[in-house]
Amino acid sequence: MLIQFWKRRKKQCVSIVCSISILFSSIFFLNGCEATFLEEKKSSKEVENERFTSFTEKLFCKEVAASQISLHYTLKEPEAYGIDKADTAYGTIQTDSTQIKTAAENIQQALYAFSYEKLNVKNKITYDLLKQYLRSLREEADYLYYEEPLNTVNGVQTQIPIVLSEYQFYDRTDVEAYLDVLSETRDYFQQIIAFEREKADKGLFLSDEMADQVLEQCNAFLAMGNGNYLYSTFVSRIGELQELSEKEKSDYIQQNARQMEEQVYPAYEDLIQAVKELKGKGTNEKGLCYFPEGRKYYEWYIQQSVGVTDTIQELEQLTRRQILEDITGMEEAVNEAKQAAAILEDGKAERILEKLKKGIGTAFPEIPKTSLRIKYVPEEMQEHLSPAFYMIPAIDYTEENVIYVNQIQMRDDLALFTTLAHEGYPGHLYQTIFFESTNPDPIRSILNFGGYVEGWATYAEMCSYYLMPLSKTQAAILQKNSSVILALYALADMGIHYEGWSRMDTVEFYARYGIKDAETVDEIYNLILGSPGNYLKYYIGYIKFLELKKEWIKSGNQSQKEFHKAVLSVGPAPFEIVGKYFSL
Structure with a gap:
């Protein structure tokens, strides 16, 4: 992601x-x-x-x-x-x-x-x-x-600290602009609070359980206190500016600390107080379809965010067809393949990325050279942030790239390998650098087409299984198993938000696929409640790339590298537009 x-x-x-x-x-x-x-x-x-x-x-x-x-x-x-x-x-x-x-x-x-x-x-x-x-x-x-804006998966309350910590200082003016940004944090949170009050008046506020999760995330940020990474990362960034004297650096560090105490922390305290006051005004503990226009909104949102014209029923059918295709003939060897891939030769993130970078040369076009830094999610925020994420660079400075890894969520080397493929090569980083190398219209950089970017990264993740030291059969089994798991999330997303599944409905759905741990399914239910439609960007986006690939091969083109070049050259877009231009 x-x-x-x-x-x-x-x-x-x-x-x-x-x-x-x-x-x-x-x-x-x-x-x-x-x-x-x-x-x-x-x-x-x-x-x-x-x-x-x-x-x-x-x-x-x-x-x-x-x-x-x-x-x-x-x-x-x-x-x-x-x-x-x-x-x-x-x-x-x-x-x-x-x-x-x-x-x-x-x-x-x-x-x-x-x-x-x-x-x-x-x-x-x-x-x-x-x-x-x-x-x-x-x-x-x-x-x-x-x-x-306060959704529990990627809401403002979890995103702002990361965005602030990665705000690059190229010179003195950037430091001053950053401090100005901090000075407006409390006002911005007041806008969010006002918006949430309006939502509550309309009966559209968070459920009590979601509100509790937001409060937990905010409290986790405040609990870091003087050890907050927004202090240490500021010191680190400002330390790299040669134009500043030691006194100037010291003055800026003090200003940053003051803004944290007067703006950032109070902003979170304001938000906590507001959410506590509004808690209980949420009228819906289930999916979006239980709101007055919820079902209609959900279908519209999926079509726009994923970049498809399919109805929800058509997407459900598409997902089930792919599940059947993936499950066929793979069940017996899954455990054997997992054991073979659990330990790779070298499980360090930097070395895995180098292997991925070299391994994709045959099937993916070359991209310009760029640097990459691996950073790790602060321990205090590991519970509340993703397994990994890629920070998209400025369009006029793509030479430096950053991937964050959340170590607590890396179960084994297999998970780390495929996650880094998703975020790095040939996933987000690779797709971003390739597209920027085509000199696209700058307006393209601010148009968000989540189905394309997350679909491509998921496609890249699936491809990475075949770059592991595994037999082709083992790699295929693991890849298809991963695809099925993601498909179940997508079906549950549509079931909860469009069909109206309850928690028990979701438990019964997963039980049919052998997943019977009620606590695990309850966590999945909450995750999907907290960010409607999110999994469809990944899964449906991935399936749409597979459909484009089938169309490419059907037209007589066999080169994977040329296919990848074609879809990457079009760039992020709804899949109807990708399909219109990728074969030109």
């Missing part, structure tokens, strides 16, 4: 502050989309493509400058795009659905003013994506209060 200034995984992912899926006021109006005076010698197609590129760049600049977090995580050098500063630290939560729809419609009209036929393929893809994305924004405006 990945954090795109923040997206992460628990075999799942998300992004918050800039796209909590609650739309920020960064939805905007553009007036400067008329044609500029271009050289008369240029063809009408050249002129139209230049106009379109200018339009998308303005759109990108306006959106990315909506918050300092978004700006810094997207661009190392924003001045190269004419951006002086961001509008806010974290963004502004927008709940006026009419205003959101109007803004999206205005941008859509500006988009429609371009001649689609005159655009080159690269710009046609961007046009298609913007058209789909703007339609999605308009539709999402009807469901604003169904979004949950």
Whole structure:
């Protein structure tokens, strides 16, 4: 899973502050989309493509400058795009659905003013994506209060500390901007609290059990006290700045400590108090379908976040078909294969990534050289964070990459190997670096298509079984077993949030597949309640890549490397758009 200034995984992912899926006021109006005076010698197609590129760049600049977090995580050098500063630290939560729809419609009209036929393929893809994305924004405006910024899997309360700890200091101005961000933390949390109060008034607040989990996560952060990693990581980052004197470093360290005490900790205390006050106002202990528009919202959300047009019933059928395909003929040898793979030759993360990087050379196209640092989740937060996650770098500085590993959740070397394939090679890191090497339109970096990115990473994870020191049969068994387990999560997700499964229904479902530990199933139920639709990004996204691969082979193409190059070159997009362009 990945954090795109923040997206992460628990075999799942998300992004918050800039796209909590609650739309920020960064939805905007553009007036400067008329044609500029271009050289008369240029063809009408050249002129139209230049106009379109200018339009998308303005759109990108306006959106990315909506918050300092978004700006810094997207661009190392924003001045190269004419951006002086961001509008806010974290963004502004927008709940006026009419205003959101109007803004999206205005941008859509500006988009429609371009001649689609005159655009080159690269710009046609961007046009298609913007058209789909703007339609999605308009539709999402009807469901604003169904979004949950405090979801227990990847909510603001767990994401903000990681995002702050990875805020890079390239120079003095970055340090000062970071401290300014901290100074607005309490105000931003007040926006979230106000939004949660409105949700409660509408009967859409968290269930008591989910509220308790949020409180537990917040208290775990506060419990770190003076040992909080936001102190130590600040000292580490500032220590690398040669331009600062020792006194300046000391002054900044004191300012950071003051902001932690006056802003960050009080923000969490405010949130704890508010959640305690609102606890009991949640009207639903089950899936989304028990809310008035919940079933309709869930199907819409799955289609948008996964990037599919299938109905839930069609996705359930697709999942069951794949389960049958995976289960056929594999049951007997699963235990034998697991024992063979439990201990690899070298279980260190850095060496595993090197092996993966070398091992994918035959079937995956080469990517530019880049550096990678492995970091480990602080012990105090291990219970509340994912097994691993990749921090997406700024689009103008992809040379440095970071993967976090949560050691407490790495059961054995097999789990570490496949997790690093998901996050690193040929997963998130590889896909990110490859796509950036194609010089995509910057606007692409802020459009979130979770089904593609998590589907690709899951596909990469499945491929990694065949890079282990195993026989092909053993690798296939382990891979298919992993696929089935993820499929069960996907079916349970749809069952709970669309079909209305109770806890007992979920226990009975898993029992049919030999999983009879009620406590384990209860944990799964809570995990799925806490982040509706999350597992479908992984599983359905993965299956859609398999379908594209079958289509590729059916058309007479046999090269895996060329297939991978084709889908990676299109980049993150709904699968309908990937299918439209990947074979061109």
